Amino acid sequence: MFRFALPALAACCLTSAPLLAQEDDAFSLQGTATMLAAEAGRAAEAGDWEAARRALEAALGLKPQHPAYLSGLVRIGLNTGDADLIFDALERMADAGIAVTLSNLGDADESLRVMQPDRYAALDAAMARLTSPEGEAEREARIAYDGLIEGLAMDIETDRLFLSSVSGREVLLIEPFDRETYTVFADAEDGLYSVFGMAVDSRNRVLWVTTGVLPQTGLPEGETGETALVALDLITGDVYRRYTIDGADRMADIAVRDGIVYVTDSGANRVYRLQTLNSDLELLSDDPRFASLQGLALAQGGLYVADYALGLWRVDLDDGAATLVRSGSESLIGIDGLGATRDGERLIAVRNGMNPHQVFAIDFAPRGRIVSGTEILLRGHADFGEPTLLDVEDGRVWLVANSPWSQYPDDGTGPAGAVAPLVVLEIDLD
Structure with missing residues (x-):
């Protein structure tokens, strides 16, 4: 960041x-x-x-x-x-x-x-x-966790909330009856390194997570690690299967629809696709213009991928061809988390690359290649530190409000100072 x-x-x-x-x-x-x-x-x-x-x-x-x-x-x-x-x-x-x-x-x-x-x-x-506050959000969860949290996923059917830990090499589970306590759902013993993006696959009843290595991972001496897409049983947390692909560097964010999984690789700047649980990861797009791929979402009949340095790409689902979306007046640089509304008409984005941090909706002109307008959903919230990833389900948005990236430098040290309790916010879109 x-x-x-x-x-x-x-x-x-x-x-x-x-x-x-x-x-x-x-x-x-x-x-x-x-x-x-x-x-x-x-x-x-x-x-x-x-x-x-x-x-x-x-x-x-x-x-x-x-x-x-x-x-x-x-x-x-x-x-x-x-x-x-x-x-x-x-x-x-x-x-x-x-x-x-x-x-x-x-x-x-x-x-x-x-x-x-x-x-x-x-x-x-x-x-x-x-710089003035705008929009409303409710505090969904608040946990004391001495580590670096990046992403989250909501299982809408059970109201269970999952969090991904970069420094702790684990997935945390927060139950609906206690939003201030967590248990470890999966960890390094399950072959996890730093955990980044996550997504609940309601069709296959698995939790998809990406794992890889950063300086903040804190690998013990002699351990090298790898990047992978991992399917965890949504009830037990057991590893169902692990997916790798040649040339991968650091798999990051995930989008799932109808059991098909899409993954960005923030290290190699590529986009992967997994058609079924029993298939292999395939390369969907590796456009040399990609610079810093982050979140992705399915909308307007295509796959939208946030490029932290350039804006938004629209990737064709058939041939992987990428088109840089033409922005309006609002900057699309600095988008990290990305999701789509239930009808697939709007994107919901978290921007943390500039002041102010915000969550905003993106609308498109016909064919989905030109931004027709944006709407600020949340800005200047009291719980905001560094918002990162989000999940959009059932007309609601959940997001990590204050990921402590600034306390975990790239030299592998950290945290610098006490880590504040991690807050998850919920925004009602309806």
Whole structure:
């Protein structure tokens, strides 16, 4: 996970350092945008602010509403005294749903206020709206757990709630009669490493989980681990079968419909499919443009896959061809968890890649390749820390509200400080 904050990102945009480790493919959207950002950085270092601006605008043409590139334009405006450029970039951020604290602009804040008071007031009001709470949610569960939780799944038939632990290498079970206590449903003895995505398969009565290895896994010395899709008996937690595929790196999120399972691989940037319990994992899509695949959901007759760095892909279920969805004004960058409503008409997304964190619904124009609008479902909730994954069932959304990723650095240490009780929130869509 990474964060977007104005000062840090503005500096990042105007240097030649890559934004993400995956951004090394010059022929991908991500790679090309990264090269343009690096070009902007070199131009800025040479004092050629106009060349830096043109390069960032070109990068934004590939990755619309990217907060790092927009904040880079702000930085250029600050260095050149171009108030219109600063206002334009900040207004584009506000339209994209990206909040910025204007006081972080330092002395320029007051100057902008004086130079264009009406425009400043409108921008300040827009930023205030973005940071104000919106939507309602009920606390479904709250458990004291000294570990890193990533995902969840709800068994709607029994009202049992499952949580996936990255650091504990286990699946937790929370019963409906006690939402503050958990038991271990499956763990390392069942061949689990870090557990990421989960999904209940009502047709086959199994709990699907993905497992793999990260620095936060905490493997004992001599253990190497692997990534796999695992089917657990929904009642006992026993392993029914384990599925692997050549070339897999880190299987992550899961979507299930009619017993067919779809899985993203966040390490290899591929999408897999499992047709039946007794078949083998198959490669559905491995488009070289994929940059950072996360959640996925079936809607509008296709498979939608969140790309943390680029937005949303629509993957054809027949041939695996991927099309980057054209966004509206709202940024689709930074989406982690993804689900779909029961009728398959809307997507429900968790965005944690920028300020503010939020849950929002996505609507599409006919054919499902263009976003027609978005609706904020939850923002600024008192229990929000870092929301991650969700489950959408029976007109309701359940989500992990405060996953403690920030306390578990990539060097394998952690937690840094006491871990707050884990909260699961429920949103009623009806």
